[in-house]
Amino acid sequence: MIRVKDIYNYLNREIPFDTQEKWDNSGLIIGNMYTEVKTVAVMLDATVENVEKAIKNNVDLIVTHHPIIFDPLKSVLKDDPIYNLVKQNISLISVHTNWDKSEKGVNAVLTKVFELTDVKDLETEEGKGFVKYGTLSSTEPEGVFCELVKERLKAPIVKYSSAHEAIRRVAVCGGAGADYIDEVADLVDAYVTSDIKYHQFLHASEIGLTLIDAGHFSTEDISMGPLSLMLAQAFPDVKVLRLRSQDPVSYK
């Protein structure tokens, strides 16, 4: 019989929870280590819609990237996904910054998606793994590379500040990576991340960095497939569902 703790221990071996940032809340957030698990659902966010789908599919455990509880709670009321998970006895584990930094996690997946070679970690204040960089197999015109980013991440749109005619060296940071713009500018031609503000685009173009915002959802959701595959391989007797969240941002 597989219990929540077996999956927690496996994740802890592969993506150690003690590598998370101090401010993070990765780990078992809801539930019971001793509950039996027959079905797991993997998703970026435990949204209202995804929790409904999980309940319909008799899910025992949800694994998310973004922690469902982050800031202190003052209430947990009906219709809140947290309320429904507790009520339905569904446990929830989040792998957040430990997954970002993992050699199998968000940024590692992004380097594979763009087929980067000679991949290195940027040394940041937070340590290694938050930003990875490497070389494309062939030099691409900037516009072509932006199309490639859009296509490979299944992003509805990318926004970018133009700085290079041709792109060969690329850095990646899934989620909000604006803090590292200056550090990567000396190392690469293009930086793929998300949540970029106007003045950051302006700054990037002035320091000669093609800065590409491919959306928070698209730069992270892409790593949920590989995570569900890891669980499916490690627990062949457990049904692993990959529930795709809805990008909360719509584009017209």
Ligand SMILES: [Zn+2]
């Ligand atoms: Zn994120």
